Amino acid sequence: MDHGEETILELDRIVKKYRTKAFLFGARGQEVIALNEISIKVTRGEIFGLVGESGSGKTTAGRLIVRLEQPGEGKIYLDDHDITSLKGKASKAYSRRVQMIFQDPYQSLNPQLSIFDTISEPLIIHKIGNTKAKEDAVWQTMKSIGLSPPHDFAHRYPHQLSGGQRQRVAIARAMVLNPEFVVADEPTSMLDASMSAQIFNILLEMRKKLNVSFLFITHSLAAARYLCDRIAVIYRGNVVEVGPGDEVIENPKHPYTQALIDALPKFRYSGDKKRYQTLIRAERRVPEHAGCPFFSRCKRADPIKCSREKPPLMRLGDSHSVACFYAEPGIKTSSGDNA
Amino acid sequence: MALLEVENLTIGYQSQKGFLKAVEGVSFSLDKGRSFGFVGESGCGKTTLGMALMRLLPPNGRIEGGRIFFDGKDLLEKTDEEMRKVRWQEIAMIFQAAMNALNPVHRVIDQITEAIHTHTPSHNKDEVYEQVRALFKFVGLPEDRMRDYPHQYSGGMKQRAIIAMALACRPKLIIADEPTTALDVIVQDQILEETKSLQREFGISIIYISHDISIVADICHDIGVMYAGQLVEYGAREEVFDNPVHHYTEALLSSYPTLTGEKSQLMPIPGEAPNLINPPFGCRFSDRCTEARVSCRSNPPVWLEITPKHKVFCHQCGKHCGE
Amino acid sequence: MSEESIDKKPLQKFRWISRFHAGWAVFKQSLLGKIGLTLLTFFALMALCSFIPPLVNPMYQPMAGVDPEISTVTGPSMRHWLGTDFMGRDLLSQLLAGARIAFMVGVSAAFMSVFLGTTVGMIAGYMGKFVDTFLMRLADIVMVMPALVVLLMLAALFGQLNIWFIVFFIALFRWPGVSRVIRAQTLSLKHRPFIEAARVAGASHLRIIFRHIMPNVLPLSFLYMTFQVTSAIIIEAALAFLGFGDPRTVSWGMMLQWVWKTGNMFKAPYWLLPPGICISLITLSFYMLGRAMDEVLDPRLRKEWETG
Numbered sequence: 001m002d003h004g005e006e007t008i009l010e011l012d013r014i015v016k017k018y019r020t021k022a023f024l025f026g027a028r029g030q031e032v033i034a035l036n037e038i039s040i041k042v043t044r045g046e047i048f049g050l051v052g053e054s055g056s057g058k059t060t061a062g063r064l065i066v067r068l069e070q071p072g073e074g075k076i077y078l079d080d081h082d083i084t085s086l087k088g089k090a091s092k093a094y095s096r097r098v099q100m101i102f103q104d105p106y107q108s109l110n111p112q113l114s115i116f117d118t119i120s121e122p123l124i125i126h127k128i129g130n131t132k133a134k135e136d137a138v139w140q141t142m143k144s145i146g147l148s149p150p151h152d153f154a155h156r157y158p159h160q161l162s163g164g165q166r167q168r169v170a171i172a173r174a175m176v177l178n179p180e181f182v183v184a185d186e187p188t189s190m191l192d193a194s195m196s197a198q199i200f201n202i203l204l205e206m207r208k209k210l211n212v213s214f215l216f217i218t219h220s221l222a223a224a225r226y227l228c229d230r231i232a233v234i235y236r237g238n239v240v241e242v243g244p245g246d247e248v249i250e251n252p253k254h255p256y257t258q259a260l261i262d263a264l265p266k267f268r269y270s271g272d273k274k275r276y277q278t279l280i281r282a283e284r285r286v287p288e289h290a291g292c293p294f295f296s297r298c299k300r301a302d303p304i305k306c307s308r309e310k311p312p313l314m315r316l317g318d319s320h321s322v323a324c325f326y327a328e329p330g331i332k333t334s335s336g337d338n339a
Numbered sequence: 340m341a342l343l344e345v346e347n348l349t350i351g352y353q354s355q356k357g358f359l360k361a362v363e364g365v366s367f368s369l370d371k372g373r374s375f376g377f378v379g380e381s382g383c384g385k386t387t388l389g390m391a392l393m394r395l396l397p398p399n400g401r402i403e404g405g406r407i408f409f410d411g412k413d414l415l416e417k418t419d420e421e422m423r424k425v426r427w428q429e430i431a432m433i434f435q436a437a438m439n440a441l442n443p444v445h446r447v448i449d450q451i452t453e454a455i456h457t458h459t460p461s462h463n464k465d466e467v468y469e470q471v472r473a474l475f476k477f478v479g480l481p482e483d484r485m486r487d488y489p490h491q492y493s494g495g496m497k498q499r500a501i502i503a504m505a506l507a508c509r510p511k512l513i514i515a516d517e518p519t520t521a522l523d524v525i526v527q528d529q530i531l532e533e534t535k536s537l538q539r540e541f542g543i544s545i546i547y548i549s550h551d552i553s554i555v556a557d558i559c560h561d562i563g564v565m566y567a568g569q570l571v572e573y574g575a576r577e578e579v580f581d582n583p584v585h586h587y588t589e590a591l592l593s594s595y596p597t598l599t600g601e602k603s604q605l606m607p608i609p610g611e612a613p614n615l616i617n618p619p620f621g622c623r624f625s626d627r628c629t630e631a632r633v634s635c636r637s638n639p640p641v642w643l644e645i646t647p648k649h650k651v652f653c654h655q656c657g658k659h660c661g662e
Numbered sequence: 663m664s665e666e667s668i669d670k671k672p673l674q675k676f677r678w679i680s681r682f683h684a685g686w687a688v689f690k691q692s693l694l695g696k697i698g699l700t701l702l703t704f705f706a707l708m709a710l711c712s713f714i715p716p717l718v719n720p721m722y723q724p725m726a727g728v729d730p731e732i733s734t735v736t737g738p739s740m741r742h743w744l745g746t747d748f749m750g751r752d753l754l755s756q757l758l759a760g761a762r763i764a765f766m767v768g769v770s771a772a773f774m775s776v777f778l779g780t781t782v783g784m785i786a787g788y789m790g791k792f793v794d795t796f797l798m799r800l801a802d803i804v805m806v807m808p809a810l811v812v813l814l815m816l817a818a819l820f821g822q823l824n825i826w827f828i829v830f831f832i833a834l835f836r837w838p839g840v841s842r843v844i845r846a847q848t849l850s851l852k853h854r855p856f857i858e859a860a861r862v863a864g865a866s867h868l869r870i871i872f873r874h875i876m877p878n879v880l881p882l883s884f885l886y887m888t889f890q891v892t893s894a895i896i897i898e899a900a901l902a903f904l905g906f907g908d909p910r911t912v913s914w915g916m917m918l919q920w921v922w923k924t925g926n927m928f929k930a931p932y933w934l935l936p937p938g939i940c941i942s943l944i945t946l947s948f949y950m951l952g953r954a955m956d957e958v959l960d961p962r963l964r965k966e967w968e969t970g
């Protein structure tokens with residue numbers, strides 16, 4: 001795929017912290033670090049996968065990009081412009097270029113608005129074209145998403161559509177402004193396999209026809225493999241591995257990525273043997289926020305180095321980076337292979 | 340003799356728009372110590388089937404026909420009182436999103452204790468405590484967390500607690516309906532491993548209901564594929580997955596992205612599932628099937644045998660049975 | 663292309679109609695709703711008919727009617743179906759006029775208080791923080807004030823109060839209750855993904871409140887309107903009974919005041935009972951309507967009859 005090397009979106013050492021509310025009986029509000037200095041670069045026209053489990057911070061990253069929340073530290077760049085603290089008109093102009101597809105098709109559409117109203121809403125907000133132009137834009141978007149014939153759907157309400165159809169409406173709403181960058185936050189996790197497949201194919205087509213760049217947030221490595229040009233694996237707020245999709249999946253270097261692949265049920269029954277076995281059975285106790293985030297579960301970890309120093313992303317091969325001191329084979333830890 | 344033998348089970352719901360036939364004519368059997376997985380998309384009837392086996396249908400649900408033989412006795416002939424004895428002691432169920440089934444104001448240990456106590460009131464307090472301790476150990480929950488409240492548990496821990504509760508009375512059969520959907524991949528894997536070792540150690544039979552084929556393929560001996568309320572293919576897992584015959588099974592398999600192997604384009608299944616209030620008379624998959632013939636729409640399909648352990652509900656099995 | 667524009671309007675109207683039909687189907691199943699609606703229809707007819715007696719004969723005027731032959735309290739007769747009051751005025755026409763006043767006061771006051779309460783509730787719920795705290799403390803202060811007592815004081819200060827003044831003040835005292843409920847609803851809506859989607863699309867706060875939150879909150883507002891009507895009617899009746907109503911209007915409360923003041927409470931049951939019963943019944947019927955509407959608007963019920 002010829003994308004050109006232009007970076008469309010960049011997250012530069014983003015930090016996001018939350019303070020949990022204090023319970024009445026017990027612990028005071030704790031500080032949770034959702035994103036711990038993450039940096040990501042997405043090329044124009046690329047589908048970039050952000051893969052992680054719940055609590056990894058992947059959704060938070062997406063929300064920061066569409067400015068539903070503000071980062072504590074760090075900067076976000078769209079097309080080399082610093083958009084971290086935009087306000088007012090500039091913020092509104094930003095929303096024309098960057099959009100989001102939400103996870104839950106049952107909650108992301110206003111139940112009181114018809115499909116036509118929902119899709120035309122962004123056009124109305126940004127005062128694009130007259131009534132007729134708006135109508136045409138809506139029809140065209142609906143057709144390209146597969147909601148055909150458009151006027152069949154236009155006057156229906158969300159509860160009259162299936163989950164897959166609703167999600168397509170959500171995509172239409174995101175695409176009607178012709179954005180340059182779209183954050184897709186687990187768009188298929190609430191859909192059946194067949195509907196998910198449709199959505200994937202729609203995203204691929206959007207990228208092909210309009211050269212839109214996507215940040216595809218998911219917990220499914222298999223989906224990421226299918227859709228994404230590059231994949232970043234995120235664990236507890238840290239990017240632990242980044243690289244071309246196929247490379248990360250066939251040749252994972254970080255023990256967490258390897259554990260994820262081990263854990264996936266294999267399609268054809270392939271025996272009990274795990275390929276990488278990088279997890280230890282019981283978690284180690286570890287001081288908060290120090291050292292490698294994966295230290296508490298890592299078989300390969302060095303008890304001294306890994307508990308004190310946080311490994312930075314180190315370039316391994318051709319655009320494949322890993323945040324692990326012992327990622328390369330042949331490097332022994334001081335403790336050998338003991339857990 | 341099989342532990343569970345279901346014959347021609349038909350279940351429906353009374354809704355405002357009419358009578359919805361959620362499950363029609365499902366038959367299968369499950370031996371002791373084996374696991375059977377039901378796979379299908381939402382609306383195919385698999386959850387209804389699971390609930391019906393425990394006779395836990397909502398008030399507007401009715402079992403219209405068929406028999407459920409559990410341990411030789413027909414469950415449909417039992418009174419409510421008799422069913423209550425069967426539930427939990429002989430058949431336990433893990434519902435979808437079961438983690439929300441934990442009462443937030445009671446300690447976890449109390450809830451499990453209560454479950455045991457309700458069904459085996461004869462055991463004294465110490466015996467029950469020991470049982471709970473053993474259960475915790477078995478499902479991999481740390482003992483020092485026994486006296487915690489549910490909100491102090493993570494998602495995976497809550498699910499393990501639910502499994503412990505289901506095991507509490509040593510049932511012969513566990514029906515698990517999407518027990519790991521809300522969990523992360525690594526936790527899910529651990530729980531599936533534990534489920535497999537549960538089976539080996541206690542010889543419990545499991546019915547596993549899921550929309551995710553890969554999980555079902557991983558832990559079940561036999562698989563049943565459901566579509567629009569009917570069983571369309573069933574057999575040993577290797578046979579069904581390596582050699583899918585029914586066109587829906589094939590289509591379902593090709594709509595999942597895979598981690599290994601060739602990256603071919605995902606083929607979504609065109610069209611929509613039929614309305615179950617007025618299902619078509621012929622094959623219910625015919626209007627979405629790429630190989631459908633005219634006869635498929637007008638005549639209901641029949642059961643064809645591919646191998647003695649692999650059967651398909653279709654008019655044509657093509658190359659698979661040398662027709 | 664232009665055909666599609668033409669298609670749009672009729673289908674949209676159709677939507678409201680189909681929603682109404684669906685709501686009606688649920689409503690019909692509620693016994694309370696049916697009784698309430700029947701009673702209300704009856705009272706509405708009463709209100710409509712209130713214009714008839716004076717047209718038949720000027721002596722049937724509720725306030726100014728003078729029967730040349732009767733000038734005291736009399737019982738029901740052919741001339742006066744319910745009898746006459748202490749000035750010889752026809753009681754039935756007074757009762758009918760009272761129905762009109764009840765609806766007017768009830769509905770206007772309810773509408774105003776719900777309008778105010780909904781707006782405040784939405785703004786407080788959506789803006790949060792300082793605005794929310796300020797508005798809710800204001801609501802608390804108003805809610806704690808004894809409405810009747812304050813109105814009485816005002817009446818004592820300014821003499822007899824005009825009926826619209828009364829309506830306005832009832833609304834002013836009743837909005838906090840509505841605003842609390844609407845605020846709670848707004849809070850739960852605020853974090854729903856479709857609101858976030860609107861924010862991501864670039865919508866301003868005002869647009870989100872009125873285009874996205876309000877339509878979802880209005881059903882609840884309408885529901886509360888029915889409850890507010892009952893309290894408005896009772897407050898007006900109480901005021902009138904205590905002698906602080908608008909002397910130029912005939913309401914049921916006013917009728918009760920006259921019965922009491924002229925010492926006829928135990929002597930003229932045909933005068934005492936009808937307005938009392940009417941007040942009770944009309945408030946009851948609005949309440950029943952509200953309860954039935956609750957079932958109609960309950961989202962859990964809604965899913966059952968709107969999908970599939």
